Amino acid sequence: MPRSLEFDQHEKLVKARDTFWEKGYHATSITDLGRSMDLNPGSIYNTYGSKHELFVQCLCNYIECTFAHYQRIAANEQSPMAAITHIIDKVADKMVTDHHACMIGKSSFELCEADKEVRTLLKDNNDALVSLFRQLLTKAQEAGEITPDKDPATLAQLLVASFSGLGQHYLLYQDKTQLHTLAMQLIHLIKA
Incomplete structure (x- = not known):
């Protein structure tokens, strides 16, 4: 009779997600995962599959939590x-608090x-986020919050693409004030 899971x-x-997130996929070993998860390698493989399968589960968890938020x-x-x-x-705040x-x-x-x-997982997430922003921008346009000459689809793509740039900028300069100023400029670009 198989043992029941005791965790x-x-x-x-x-815990695995946070380890992959901190170290990156390639720099994370099964030993690192075992240490952070407080599991032996056999338990990791039996429960989650390979390192790659575990990473995909962690990435899906991160995507689902972030998008639901x-x-x-x-x-x-x-x-x-x-x-x-x-x-x-929230995107800017998370960059600062997550370090x-x-x-x-x-x-x-x-x-x-x-x-x-x-790539497929991340592309699907990107497409879902663009769709969410496109819907919000269309509603904002209908409510008169942004000008009618703006293209919600293009603005939505710009917003999502800008998140990577904001993240890279914060990693390079570690300047919270500057990050929030750039985020506010992004909002002003949409409204202008």
């Missing part, structure tokens, strides 16, 4: 532009060229 799989997944913001704000502003503020690059951005630069599965 919280989600809790261990979050943005959806909650979009649903709870008084206006579409307030939702967009709130999401951009390392966004897991999505980090994974994109490290793995997208060689790992089709990761």
Whole structure:
């Protein structure tokens, strides 16, 4: 009879996610994962599969949590532009509080060229985020919060693409004030 799992799989997944996020996929060893998850390698393989399978589960967890957070913001704000502003503020705040690059951005630069599965996951996430912003921007336009000459689809792509640039800028300069100034400029570009 197989042994029952004696640990919280989600809790261990979050610990693995944080290890991959901090170190990157290639720099993370099974030993690192075992240490952070407080599991032996056999338990990791039996529960989560290979290192790559575990990474994909961690990345999916990060994507799902982040996107769900943005959806909650979009649903709870008084206006579409307030939702967009709130999401951009949260992105900037997260860069400062996490003290390392966004897991999505980090994974994109490290793995997208060689790992089709990761590239597909990240592309699907990017497309979903662009769609969310496009919907918000269209509603903002209908509400008169942005001018009618703006193209919501192009602005949505610009916003999502800008997140990587903001993250890289913060990693280079570690200047919270400058990061928030750039984020506010992004909002002004949308409204102008």
